[in-house]
Amino acid sequence: MQIVKLRVKGSSFEGDGNLLPKEDGVLFARKIEQAREYWMGNVSNDLPELLINGKIEVVEIIDDFTV
Numbered sequence: 001m002q003i004v005k006l007r008v009k010g011s012s013f014e015g016d017g018n019l020l021p022k023e024d025g026v027l028f029a030r031k032i033e034q035a036r037e038y039w040m041g042n043v044s045n046d047l048p049e050l051l052i053n054g055k056i057e058v059v060e061i062i063d064d065f066t067v
Helices: 028-039
Strands: 002-016 046-062
Touching: 002 028
Parallel strands: none
Antiparallel strands: 002 046
């Protein structure tokens, strides 16, 4: 596993990964609400998810972990 610095050419979207569907027994209507919240973008959360539409280049390896 590595922590890297990236250069991104293209568009990006940051969503809240905590709002992604899970097998947790939540009602379907609530899952639809969570999907709407997700696509509104990341306001603040503990699990940001970044989607990139374009090219990604690793410019620096900051840390390299051996698992």
